[in-house]
Amino acid sequence: MIHRIPSYILKVLTTSFVAWIILSTAIPQIMSKYSEQEIQTNVYKKATYPYNSITSPTPLPIQNSTVYFIIGHPDDEVMFFSPSLVEIAKPKNGNDVKLVCFSTGDSVHESMGRIRSEELRQSARILGIDSDNVTILDTFKDGMNVTWDSNEIRDTLKDIVGVGKSQRPVVLITFDENGVSYHPNHISLYLGTVNFIKTYKNSDYKLFVLKSLTFWEKYSFTLLTNVELFVDHISRWIFNNIEIDINISFFTKSDIPNLSSIKFYSDLNMLSVSYAAMCYGHYSQMVWFRYGWLVLSRYLTFNHLIQLN
Template sequence: MLQLAFYALLFTSICGYAFFQGRFLESPLRKTSIVLVIAHPDDEVMFFGPTLAELTRPEHGNTVRVLCMSSGNHDNLGETRKKELVASCKSFGIRESHVTVLDREELKDGPEELWDPSLVGDQMNLYAKKHNIETIITFDERGVSSHTNHIACYVGLTYFIQTFKERTPVKTCYVLKSISLLRKYTSILDLPLTMVMTEALMPLISEWIGASGTAPLARGSNNRVSRTTPLRPLELLYVSSPSAIAQAKGAMEKHESQMVWFRKLYVIFSRYMAVNELRRVM
């Protein structure tokens, strides 16, 4: 019985994967300026690889930047990790000038370090204004791995939204949805459950049933918009192609100082290396 259930799960996972590689679901983030806000060098690929692989596709016309809140200097490897981050981002086509690492005393790397939300939010605001950022992407309230610094990025984003929402070029903010530990290490086998639970497929379903141009928008709005209007749905789902997964693995290998045995296993089994689900918070 368990064997049958496994094969059924594997079959539906492969079918779901084939569905997304047919590119039936297009990203609404096009021709816009985006910043990925992370806590440490390697977060960009360990957790956001599918997002970066999709948003940096040349045909989307996006300008993608990375803002890293710390140098990851917990083990006195900060300078090395900065260089590794630049090399990793280059794997996604992100130029060095679009990668910024903050190295402030108040933003030390470490699970016991509590970052001031106002400082994190202020840094987001300054960066957004300097580079005319329209979309911010970061961790959610659980930080994927419950790391204090990851969660601080979300809390800082909350402060940013509450304080600067009316006077910022930022139009949308998305956070990476955390999932349970069991789902986290099932790679694409988690895809059927993701597809059942996500709202990211709603625009496509609406089009199929004849309500084209309708998408679930933030704050519960479902007003009809034209096809030429950029949609900002409540959720986005990015599923990497085999080449994008290979791209992410190559990017992770740039973080040589972090490639201990358990991270090598993470690269193989983590769902976040293949699937990203983003939730809109602004």
């Protein structure tokens, strides 16, 4: 009986992944042929083909903005933020996306810093971020036992982001107070970015943080996402055609989006880009346990950003 457990787990994961492909990719692509007038007529107004997007709320509230993803190490942009980063960077949203990495990832040895910095630029290109929009700092030491000074982070963001009214809305995105597995560098970025927002509150910047997932949710693969996608599809098909004032959907539509929370769900195309950015872009980090992360981590298919007031 015991020797059959790994086989059983493999079957569950395979079935879940196939179901996820159907729910996240196949069904939306099929439905777009009936909902997108440009696809129906083969007459296109823009230079880009209509993308499928699964976000809540819809449409995406972050548009035509300058967006700064504030990360601690090269590979954070893929391992934790890829669903939101890829979605926000889609041309249809009109955003200018920038990466600000506060270390070179030199915890093992300082010579690794140059390698990982170049890998971040390579990963950014795969994710659709121009190298000119990638800022890598070498003044903050990478380490699980290192806490970065909040005021230094605040002052650094002042130099990079600037202070005052901007021509475009400015959005800052970083980790939450738990920093994904309580990493001290990530938590420092949260505290430093909040410090920046509080100090220069008249600048009217928006701050979103990535909600840290519990252990079981973090390694739930596509299981939880499948439940949410299934409920959403069913609620749309059934209740959109019947005048019942009920909402059981995980993806709430609203004419005035609620900016307090945004959920991002990857499809197979977005996940493929994330895999390429991690496996090819961050090759030095692809030790054996990283492959387990790529298979099981929910962060590669789901992001929950929460706006802080």
